Amino acid sequence: MTPQYPEDRKRLESRSLVVAMWGNLFMAAAGLLAGILSNSNAIMMDGLFSLIGFGSALLGRRISLRIDAGPDKLRPFGYAADEAIFATFRSLSLxxxxxxxxxxxxxxxxxxxxxMVPEPLIFAPMITYFSVIGVTCAILWGFHYFTWRRTGRNSSILQVEAKAAMFDGLVTAAAGVGLGAIYMFRDGPLASIAPVGDSVIVMLLCLLAIGSYVRDFRGGLGELAGISASPAKLAAARRSLRAAIAEDGGTLLDMSVTKLGRTFLVSVYYDPDRAVSAMEVDRLNLRMIRDARQALPGADVMLMITEHPRRWPDEMNPN
Structure with a gap:
């Protein structure tokens, strides 16, 4: 059940991010220690991923606490962009x-x-490390995922953290399987690569990770650039506004939907086909906002009374 009040959603999100902070800090310390004890670059890299996760959870919590703040003198369009900036630069750092x-x-x-033969791997610390970290990642994923669902499924920060925990668990499992195979077959089929098997696993893990991080980076960058939201979101916004437009009796000339973090901005270019007062425009705008939020949680509507769609006709264009 989605909490009714924004304060409750913010509290749940903040609690989840605190758990993420301490969970990632624990995994980072365990990874760095196990990496040193086992001479494993793969485990060391896993610990560094978790260290970045700690920093991102710390930053994400600060963003979460002020994300719902409205426009002010410093930020005339509010703080919604912070969430997209967070997702973009987290992907970039990874x-x-x-x-x-x-x-x-x-x-x-x-x-x-x-x-040049590298130092041999010490496998004893690895068993404990992979077992403990696998369970920790599963707990973090479950905590973030169910908090994301409880808070309305519109928090990009929680979604990113849940995905990161799941991916970290998969990377840990893959590293464990790879290093286990090297241990078992180091005197057999894998003898030729056993001395650098750790580095080979690092390469494979990086190839596994890079596509996901590039997609996340492009998605966040697209939001910051103001690229249109998906056709499904555009169709949902259009359907949500039909009743208000039909009752008012005007003509919808054009509409655009952009996503920024957990918010959607619906720009409506509307000709009322009659003279209207400022009060009527405000009432229609507020009705559209209420209706749009039924389809797109967190949506805002910018209603523009005009005779033209989003682009001025060429003969009128000041440029």
Whole structure:
């Protein structure tokens, strides 16, 4: 059941992000310690991912606490853009870490091919690490996912954190399987790559991760650039406004929908086909906002009384 009041949603979201902070900090410390004890770059990289997760949860909580604040002198359009900025730069920081890990793995492989044998892996600490971190990731994913559902499924921050926890769990599981295979077959089929098996796994994990992070980065960048929302969201907004427009009796000339974080901005270009007062325009705008929020939670409607759609006719264009 979705909480009725914004304060309750904010409290639940803040609690989930506090859990994310401490969970990621624990996993980061465990990963760095286990990476040192086992001489494993793959585990070290896993710990660095969690360290970035701690920082992002800390920043995400600060953004969450003020995301619903309305326009003010400093931010005349409100604080909705902070969520899109968060998602964009979190993906960018993870991409940077992936590229760093790839460069280190390639360096290790190159050194091995030139006769430099890396320190052997110590497998004993790995079993405890993969077991504990796998359970922690599952708990974090469940906590974020069900909080996201309880708060109306419109928090990009919680959605990103749930996805990150799930992906971190999958990466941890993949690293565990890969290192386990190297341990079991280090004197058999995998003997030739066993000395650099850790670096090979890092490469494979990075290839697995990079596509997801590029998509997240492009999605956040698209929101910041003001790209139109998906056709499904546009159709939902159009349906939600039909009743208000039919009752008012005017003509819908054009409409656009953009997404920014958890909010949607519906721009309505509307000709009332009659003289209207400012009070009538305000009432129609508020009706549209209420109706739009039934289809798109967090939506706002900008009603523009005009004879033209979003682009001025060429003969009138001041440019």
């Amino acid at each position: 991409l940077g870490l992936v590229l760093f890990a790839v460069a280190n793995a390639l360096k290790s492989i190159y050194s091995y091919l030139n006769g």
